[in-house]
Amino acid sequence: LDIAFIVEGSDNVGEENFNIVKKFLERVITGMNVGQEDIHVTVMQYSETVTLEYSFREIQSKESIIEKVRSIPYQGGKATNTGNALNYISKHTFTLVNGGRQDVPHLVYMVSSSPSTDVITRPPRSINVIPIGITPNANIQELRRISQPNNPIILHSYSTLIEEAPELVLQSCCSRKLWTEIPELCNKPMDVMFLLDGSSNIGASEFEEMKNFVRAFIESAEISNTSIHVSVLQYARENNLEISWNVPQETEKLVEMVHSIQQREQGPTRLGRAIDFVVQNAMSESHGGRPSASKVAIVIVSGRSEDTVEAAALSARMNRVSLFPIGVGNRYDEEQLRTLTGPSAANRIMKLQNFEDLSTMITLNSEFIKKVCMDPVRECIDEDGNKKKPGDKWTLPDQCHTVTCFPGDYTVLESHQINCERMPKPVCHSNLPAVKIEETCGCRWMCPC
CATH class of the missing domain: 2.20.70 (Ubiquitin Ligase Nedd4; Chain: W;)
Structure with missing residues (x-):
């Protein structure tokens, strides 16, 4: 594995934050298996221009690289020419003349907190770019385009670069082959529907993170007629089928449609009603459901549902719809999540602290997609x-x-429910009107004495 670190050193960063970036590099490199026969590392700094700080041609040992990283001077510069930096990587970084190896995967981690000041051309697919964007100023959409088919790591401040990012980088680079496309995990037809909470409990940024999660799934899974089809439903007071399985099931088209979904903010969360609508209506053949395809509903839940979910969950199980609830935050009802899956499939439940973790769940590894693609319980x-x-x-x-x-x-x-309202009332000999008697499973009519 050849790994290139390219870090922003513009005036927007400042020397204090740049020193944090250097500490981040030190921690990550310390955790890697760097060596002549193992991982090779190169380090660059960019702003208006690109400065090669440590090349693949130099000694590939942790000690040498870390010693150099500690002494990197802060460059400064009025521009953040991300396009120029990526062009440099595409043309020079992994070439034989610069010490790159042709028979290993090529991975780039780009630390940036500013929007690009020039035009970006994404490197070839043989180079996997994973931007580490630091908000509030990083342009997340720009970073997302750069990283496809992978996803960027988004952090909220430079301080979290040291706290959270080293582990995220080590997991993504070195615990599995993220740089190769996820294999055909779902080698069978599967109709997947995402249920997004559009209620007034959800903020605009949280809704965007849900959309990012759906996009990450679409970009990571195999979308085809022999594999996965994706649809999206937004639920709150009303249920809105935003994308049905009838639309062209093409990755770019689906990503574009997800991007254009607007939050409707329609009152309270009614999850039971939403799942019932999905099972009885939205998953039907008229909405593009394939008779031969397994049915999966991935339900993002952040609050307690105002209606009951028992009957809807049962209906889903009886209709062979596998529910995958994802609880986000601390306001949802765990018992409701367990009800959704039933006792035999509680391992489908996912629990996350923040909405930002949704995309990371896809970015870091393929476990979630594997989980969805596993045969549903057939007992x-x-x-x-x-x-x-x-x-x-x-x-x-x-x-x-x-x-x-x-x-x-x-x-x-x-x-065995009986709705006596639909049955004719008996004509009573006493000429008195029949009386409705409520019973456990409905009602019946009885003539008064």
Whole structure:
């Protein structure tokens, strides 16, 4: 693995923050297996121009590189010519004459906190760029374009560069082959729907992070007719199918459509109603659902649902829709998440501290996509988590539904609810009107004495 670090050294950064960047480089390089037969490192600084601080041709040992990093002078400069820096990398950095190896993956980490002051041309796909953007001034959309098909690491301040970034970099570069495309994990048709919370509980930046997560998934997974199709539903007071499976299932087209989704902020969170709408309506063939495809709903939850989710979760299970709830923050109800998955699939639940962690979950490794692509549970399991055999029949806790397990481990739900409002009222001999009697599973009419 050949790794290039290119760090911004413009006037916008300042010497104090530049020294933090140097400490970050020291920590990351300390954690890497640097050596002649292992990882090779080069370090550059850029602003108006590019300065090569340590090349691949120099001794590839941690001690030598760290000693040089500590002595790098802060360059300064009025411009942040990111385009020029990336052009330099494309044309020079990984070439044989500059010590690059042709038979290893090429990875670039670019630390930047300013929008580019020149035009950017993304390096060839053989060079994987992972920008580390520091807000509030970094242009996240610009960094996202540079990094495709990977994703940038976004931090909130230079101080978090030392606290959080070294581990993120080491995980992404050295714990798996991020620089190669995620293999065809989903080698079967799978219809995936994302449910985004558009309620008034969600801020504008949080909604953008949810969209970034969907885009990251689309860019990392294999979108094709033999694999994954993606749709998006926004839920709150009303349910809005923003993207259906009927639209062209092409990566660039889907990313563009996700980008244009606007938050509707329609009142409270009604998750039960949203899932019911998804199962009964949005996942139908009329909306592009493929009869042969597994159905998956990835549900982002940040608050407690104002309606119940039990019946909707049950309906999803009975209709073979696998629910993957992602709880973000600390306001959601864990019990509701467990209800969504059912006792047999609680490992589908993901819990994150911040909305920013959504994209990182895709950026760092392929575990989440693997989890989604694994065959959904194909066993008959009752509400207490007990396995059932074909021919077994059991009654649900509401006493109004029975479930039967059939060969092939699929279940059929039978309702015993009676809506007497739809039945004709009896004509009573006493000439008195029939009286409605409420019962556990509905109602019935009875003539008064």
